[in-house]
Amino acid sequence: MTAKSQGLRLNTLGVLLVAACFLTAYATAWMWSSSTNGWRDHLTRSYVAGVSLYDSLRTRADPPVGVDISPLSQVAQTQVMQGDFWQLPNMPQPAFVTNVSIKGQGHDPVSGESLALIIVSDSLQYNVSELISNGRQSAAQKLGNVTQLLATYCSEPILFARMGAQDWKRIDGQDVWGCHTAPTDLRLAAILLALVALAVFTTLVRDTSAHFERFARTLRNHRRLGGPQRYPVQGPEELRDIVQAVNQYLGRERDQIAKRATVLSGVSHDLGTPATRLRLRAALVQDAELREKFEADIDSMTGMIESVLTYTRAELNEEAPRELSLTSLVEALVDDYQDTGQPVTLAALETPSFQGGGSVFMSNAGRGSLPSEQRILVSARPISLKRAISNLIENALKYGRKAKVELVATAEHATLTVEDEGSGMTAAEIEAAVAPFTRGDNTQAIDGYGLGLTIVATVAEQHGGTLYFEAGTAGMRACLKIQRH
Template sequence: MISRSQGFRLQSLGLFLVFACFATAYGTAWLWSASSNGWRDHLTRSYVTGVSLYDSLRTRADPPVNVDIQTLSQTNQDLVSQREFLQLPGVPKPAFVTHVSLKGQGHDPVSGETLALVIVSDSLRYNVSELVSNERQSAAQKLGRVTQLLATYCSEPILYARMGAQDWKHVDGRAVWGCDAAPTDYRLLAVLLAIVSMTIFTTLVRDTSAHFERFARTLRNHRRLGGPQRYPVQGPEELRDIVQAVNQYLGRERDQIAKRATVLSGVSHDLGTPATRLRLRAALVQDAELREKFEADIDSMTGMIESVLTYTRAELNEEAPRELSLTSLVEALVDDYQDTGQPVTLAALETPSFQGGGSVFMSNAGRGTLPSEQRILVSARPISLKRAITNLIENALKYGRKAKVELVASADHATITVEDEGSGMTAAEIEAAVAPFTRGDNTQTIEGYGLGLTIVATVAEQHGGALSFEAGTAGMRACIKIQRH
């Protein structure tokens, strides 16, 4: 079935991916840079405000912009002195209290004054010990570092400060270092944008590549059992053009094979009448030796035509596949030969075993076997497969005197092996004889037309497998390996 979905050109997809990658990279970098610069400015502004706040507390000057300083009432002064911070108005309950003591160093002109600072927060306790222990910084710089730390986290801290012997003051700088004052951070969005874009681009590339991979896989198996007669036209425009060309080629190939089969069928049919007349006339020949030669030539002629016709029909692959028991098929073939007294035997089927897992009751893993009556099921063309196995058995009987058939299987493949008692040919010589009309040097006195192994190899390929040869214990082994799924 041909897909009607419109395809796209790989060139267009490549240009789109290039521009999309560039736009995504630019957008991600801009979001990251804008967020980093915004946070850097926010932290710098908080630091400068903290430095200015120290001077305002020390000299009672006007507070920095967006910072409010209010002196606590006498009642609240007493509560702070008694460290009853949770009793102060506006303090969250429960709360985390952080005490900070800032004192100027020797180079500070006001080194005698100490700034006591209390930070009350409902969400965290600030780690300011490392910030205020640097002896090379002034007290103003240390307070700047503290307010910078407050701006680092999204919280709403309440500050109480006292410079030297002055009164406690409530400092409200949430407009500078509070959560609402923090810039919007797009860095997580930039990371998500990069991940989503990479996922989309990777999916596009993998999906486009998958079209080619699927087509290549099905094209390799186009002669395999159940393979498509025509491939769906889908995917990029370049692939659609290739698929259409392959479909046209396969159509012409099937037409040529069908025409060849039709011609051979016609020739076989047309030769039937003159062959019959030749047999009748040969029967009138008085010379027995000459009559036998005539009849042998007629049999050879008709047998060769039938062999070619059989091979051509095998190439057409017209038989519908169905599920069958390969075990029963092989056993029936061997029984037929044994019923006629032929030296054909079937090796005992191996009973597969498996190893189980351990349990709380047993330290060792258990082992088990499948039932001996298990059957090897395959999806195959029974007539074609039966013809292939028969050809191997016939070859073993003609050239090797005996035939021993063996059937083994795995989860993916089944292998039928036919071993003879030695034909005098090597595996390489027999593999060379798979070509059509090719026979070995030791087969001149044996009837045949050189198409038996060719038909076997064709049937094996149509079932997703192959025909191979190897040395056995007694003679040569011919192996048909077919795919089970």
């Protein structure tokens, strides 16, 4: 299976998601609606059975379907009157008893006959006071409310009823309001299905979006700290096509830069022999002034080629990054310049302090400081970074006579600033000189090839940072900002 066949196109994925959402919504609505309708029909049947049961008790007519009315023996009559329900056959244990007295409207002498009702349940007592206190309802409707209430709970109640002065009768209506007759309630399952579907769809959408976000983030940091030679082809098919195109572009770019470096290396090597011959022949020139000009031109030619080769190697980004102490690197560089008598100084690192917390022994919070020998650790390419810092110091010495180096850091970034004593150029003019082979107005007085700041900017970009300039207290400040991790 190829890499391209492992993903779906976004439009196909979108259609599938819409269809899945529709089917899930339909299934959820059907489960909810069928359960609601089933319970409504179940409660309606129980209510109608209760209304019909009242008429059956009053007129001794046949009970409604599913309800059985049985007369009690004299012994059972006594036991019911005394409340000894546990002595009756087929009674639930334990027994929870609910006593109900139902009387119809006073203006109806028939429905005004009192109905005594005893509900014996194995699990609960029923709150029927509100159901039978409505004076606008008939007694039959009130009994219907009671049987509807019995059907609401999953229980197996046994009823004992006596209409007026009649004998007690046992009523068994499990086939109407019993637990086994209740419809399957799928409403909780519908809610769970909706939640699970929402979680699955959200995860799928976020995962698809995350593929694009991860690729954009890694591509944005491609040149920083040795980006991958190729990016993994994964995610939707559109993203796979983009990644493959980017991989092809990066491969061609690397090949072009490698060929350029190979050509420049060959040219530098080939020019070494004629340059040596030119130096030997220039030494034979009797005119000292003319001999110096020859030698200066030779140095300029070989120096320019070496500078271009250095810039190309910086673009190749071949050096592997490692963790190093930026503080030690800067201190070593400054010491090297000072050993040769160069006016380069390093500003003392500030020792950060922090506010401490209070305690039960002190009313004021204390203060503390980090050790003075703290080191700023970064993940960087030491050779490239050393070259960039050296270029900034060399520029400050060339154009501003002195170089003051300062190093500050936060948890995310480290910033190295090199301030000169005044080069006569503004920040905008210096930023314009970052372009390759661009130099300032004083090119006649100062040697250079216009690639120093270009190399620094390239190194800064490879380390996830930037090169910028600002006005300092004495002159211009070049700021090299890089990421620490």
